[in-house]
Amino acid sequence: MCLGIPGKVEKIFDENGLKMGNINYSGTINKACLEYVPEIKVGQYTVVHAGFGISIIDEEEAMKSYEAWEVLVEFAAKDGVDLYGNPLEESKDLIK
Amino acid sequence: MKYLDEFRDPVIAKQILSEIKKTITQPWVIMEVCGGQTHSILKNGIDQILPKEIELVHGPGCPVCVTPLEIIDKALAIASLPNVIFTSFGDMLRVPGSNKDLFQVKSEGGDVRIVYSPLEALKIARNNPDKEVVFFAIGFETTAPGNAMAIYQAHREGITNFSELVSHVLVPPAMTLLLSSPKNRVQAYLAAGHVCTIMGWREYEPIAKQYKVPIIPTGFEPIDILEGILLAVQQLEEGRYEVVNQYLRAVQRDGNRPAQDIISKIFEVGNRKWRGIGEIPQSGLLIRDEFSIYDAEKKFNVGNIITQESDECIAGVILQGLKKPHECPAFGKECTPMNPLGATMVSSEGACSAYYKYQRIKND
Ligand code: SF4
Numbered sequence: 061m062c063l064g065i066p067g068k069v070e071k072i073f074d075e076n077g078l079k080m081g082n083i084n085y086s087g088t089i090n091k092a093c094l095e096y097v098p099e100i101k102v103g104q105y106t107v108v109h110a111g112f113g114i115s116i117i118d119e120e121e122a123m124k125s126y127e128a129w130e131v132l133v134e135f136a137a138k139d140g141v142d143l144y145g146n147p148l149e150e151s152k153d154l155i156k
Numbered sequence: 157m158k159y160l161d162e163f164r165d166p167v168i169a170k171q172i173l174s175e176i177k178k179t180i181t182q183p184w185v186i187m188e189v190c191g192g193q194t195h196s197i198l199k200n201g202i203d204q205i206l207p208k209e210i211e212l213v214h215g216p217g218c219p220v221c222v223t224p225l226e227i228i229d230k231a232l233a234i235a236s237l238p239n240v241i242f243t244s245f246g247d248m249l250r251v252p253g254s255n256k257d258l259f260q261v262k263s264e265g266g267d268v269r270i271v272y273s274p275l276e277a278l279k280i281a282r283n284n285p286d287k288e289v290v291f292f293a294i295g296f297e298t299t300a301p302g303n304a305m306a307i308y309q310a311h312r313e314g315i316t317n318f319s320e321l322v323s324h325v326l327v328p329p330a331m332t333l334l335l336s337s338p339k340n341r342v343q344a345y346l347a348a349g350h351v352c353t354i355m356g357w358r359e360y361e362p363i364a365k366q367y368k369v370p371i372i373p374t375g376f377e378p379i380d381i382l383e384g385i386l387l388a389v390q391q392l393e394e395g396r397y398e399v400v401n402q403y404l405r406a407v408q409r410d411g412n413r414p415a416q417d418i419i420s421k422i423f424e425v426g427n428r429k430w431r432g433i434g435e436i437p438q439s440g441l442l443i444r445d446e447f448s449i450y451d452a453e454k455k456f457n458v459g460n461i462i463t464q465e466s467d468e469c470i471a472g473v474i475l476q477g478l479k480k481p482h483e484c485p486a487f488g489k490e491c492t493p494m495n496p497l498g499a500t501m502v503s504s505e506g507a508c509s510a511y512y513k514y515q516r517i518k519n520d
Pocket residue numbers: 468469470471474481484485486487488491492496497498499500501508
């Protein structure tokens with residue numbers, strides 16, 4: 061629960077009064093809240109934790125963590141689960 | 157990709173390792189606080205390549221593992237209520253309560269959904285105004301800013317069908333408790349990197365001083381951990397006990413101020429029970445009275461909860477670094493990830509699941 065994924069900020073927008081961003085994690089784009097990294101700009105990288113950017117890091121740092129992340133994902137997949145411990149099949153129908 | 161190569165380069169790992177070997181002259185016990193670090197250590201075999209003088213013991217930094225059984229049973233009761241949509245991080249769904257887990261509640265017809273962010277839970281509340289949406293807000297300082305933000309945002313938007321079942325714990329009081337125990341064996345800490353990203357490392361300075369233990373905020377990569385161990389061993393051998401930050405790329409002394417501000421707006425510090433360890437004074441975050449309409453414990457009266465822990469499970473002593481998972485008689489026999497008796501076998505940050513996954517079945 062305390063690991064975090066680094067991703068690149070592709071777009072910044074307001075949603076219900078919160079600073080949000082589209083974050084690209086090695087090709088997969090997801091939304092994250094950027095209220096805790098108020099100074100972040102498009103093109104910068106942030107460590108995202110449970111849907112929130114918690115720190116700004118430089119690109120090389122991000123590349124390094126990508127690899128660590130991929131290894132973790134692969135490892136979890138070998139056991140038939142995703143990174144949060146959800147069985148891969150079940151997590152598909154549970155996530156709405 | 158030069159940087160990446162450097163970080164994973166076994167030559168660099170070997171250099172740090174030989175530095176550790178050159179420095180060390182006597183046995184030392186070092187605790188890595190965070191379960192993410194425990195998994196990284198076992199997965200990368202760091203425990204097996206270190207000189208025999210270093211014993212790594214695994215700390216309580218597994219939020220799923222320390223969430224008290226009462227709260228899990230409450231979650232099960234609330235999730236079973238009609239008209240409730242119960243949302244949670246996926247890790248919590250297989251944690252055994254006294255009689256069942258959240259997956260079972262779901263299979264019995266409860267509306268239990270996995271979310272990756274508390275803001276997703278809030279969105280479900282926004283889209284389902286006729287339902288009560290509850291988010292299972294557990295974790296350390298790392299998840300607290302997100303969980304606080306969901307309440308803050310619900311308040312701003314006037315959403316009243318949203319609440320959180322909170323079991324938030326704080327790491328420094330637990331570190332202090334372990335050090336003050338007469339059974340304590342820990343001589344240095346590798347502190348949890350992302351907890352420090354939020355909170356900084358000022359809080360550790362008085363602990364290091366009072367208990368004379370080096371404290372090293374450390375990352376999760378194998379090289380981070382080796383470097384953290386080297387920084388700890390150098391101090392131990394020289395008789396120093398300072399806070400030295402290994403995780404420079406993500407941790408600053410003052411932490412993340414905007415995140416800390418929202419945490420203290422929504423939560424206040426109070427006593428909190430840790431599963432397997434007991435109540436630790438001032439070790440939890442509780443929803444402030446002014447936001448109590450978002451407190452699921454106050455919103456739902458689920459009656460008296462009578463808890464029943466497994467007789468065999470010794471997770472509590474494992475979380476305090478006093479025993480290793482393979483010393484539990486049930487490890488790998490009655491207790492496996494498919495049939496867990498304790499939360500430490502379920503969580504992706506639990507020491508028992510790490511020992512099972514990476515096959516540490518006996519003392520080497
Ligand atoms: S192996 Fe299972 S029963 Fe034993 S301590 Fe770990 S979780 Fe508890």
